[in-house]
Amino acid sequence: MIRSHKKLSFVLGMFLAAGLASCSEPQASDNAQEKPAGTIESEKLNFTLDTLYSDFENPWGMTWLPDGRMLVTERKGEILIFKDDAFTGEKLTGVPEVHAVNQAGLLDIAIHPDYESNGWIYLAYAKDMNNGGVLTISRAKLDGNALVDLEELIVNMPEWQGGRHFGTRIVFDKDNYLYYANGDKGSRPENAQELNNSHGKIHRIHDDGRIPSDNPFVDVDGAVASIWTYGNRNPQGMIYDADNNRLWSVEHGPKGGDELNLIEKGKNYGWPEVTYGIDYDGTIITEDTEKEGMESPVSYWVPSIATCGMTLVTSDKYPNWKGNLLVAALAGQHISRVELDGTTYVGEEKLLNEIGRVRQVSQSPNGFIYAITEATGLMVKIIPQD
Template sequence: QAVQQEELIETTPEWEGGRHYGSRIVFDKDNYLFFSNGDRGDTPSNAQDLTNSHGKIHRIHDDGRIPSDNPFVNEPNAIKSIWTYGNRNPQGLVYDKANDRVWEAEHGPMGGDELNLIEKGKNYGWPVITYGQNYDGTPITDITEKEGMEQPVTYYVPSIATCGMTIVTSDKYPAWKGDILIGALAKMHINRVDMEGTKALSQEVMLQDIGRVRQVSESPDGYLYAITEGTGLLVKLIPIR
């Protein structure tokens, strides 16, 4: 039973509709709380509007206070909790403790899912730039890059429907150490991004058709686990010696 519930922050404006809520929360080493919030779907331009909470990654103290060094605290009418903007629908968020950085995976439209390194005050481009298109096949924009907007570390065409993610830190998987594992909903696999620092070298599809992978996590004992919906599996990845 949940007790002593406390509302820390409210995203505004209130928005009707049932999609692109974001939904991920992580803490960093200084106990700042980062949370993702999608663009709400029907109005993609929300993501570029600093007076609007939607389509953003936010950063607050664990008691709901706004950090004084957030990037837009002195911007007139801006939402003070915003850490980054131009994020369509962030479904994955993970804190890289070893390197003190935050990674995010977000759904594109039809194509254009992204893996992003989340950095203070940066604009990740949605819907001005994207590698995806509308679901009816028409273009959203005719550009995939623009000055002042971040490029994804890697992206997915067609979409895999990125979801929960983790960074491999365990010695149990030496060949994967530092790599990022992302659950795929639509494509029903685990996507391993072979990383060299902050650079993505390649992608590997693992455990194809195990179901819609909602979350991939590394446990305190160093093993990797994934949980699926539809097939209802809890999967443990055991290294072959």
């Protein structure tokens, strides 16, 4: 099936708070009233921005424990502990050694949906192997501030030098299947079309690392059995919509052609056979943007905004954003609020323009939205005012 698509049109948001200058003046309101200092007026929701931390070094993933603590990974291999929106000054010990080269290192972190009964924390990271790196999904438990009982669940072969296009995000669905993304490793894009390697794919495993018997390629000779979809260039954002049992991802295009994709079992998302981008040196990768048997994106970005983490707004704290996707933009240095009608793209608004390279945006268990930035090293919290 080839999906319909449309080129994104951007609506500039405004960024006023946290000591950073606005890119434009606030829009006039029909119901003018005094607003808190630093209020940002977006299309559907006014909010302020609270800067919680400003000293990260390449932060990547974030998750919350049931006791209210937040864990944030840094790519170099550290996990910082926050409590009540403040850095405690503590970091987890027992973190596995990582292959921190280029885009590789300690990446995502997630807790099991049944964490309160089983205590499992999941990590995605590159580990050293034969002078290269290999994406590894592991789990461990907490003993105080120490990770213990570390188990490697799956190692995504073959190992690769250079550290490019490792992905990744970890999400669970309603049946506690674990999905994770693995990039194509950059130097060999055809990896994504070949089922005999783990790269350029989204994978599905049981929470203990076993391969589900209904995965689409378990009976294909030579295929990696954990593959759920293929033809995915470098997905760095993924979110599960529990209400509708849908899995969404965003992935980097080359020069242009970042994609928003609805991820469905066994489907081919086209890279590098179809793309809306060109190579970094300006050469044409392919003339094709559609091809029979390959999924077209729900929408795409030209030029690239360098999509990264994403979240689905379900919180009552942001009533006019409910059902929207928030997509972190590295090169764009903003958050894109994407409106959908079911699985159809409707429109988009740019929020927090020029805040810095946004690596991840997440909704906390108590319903607030947080974002972390890469080069500026920030953690911010969006506080609704309406």
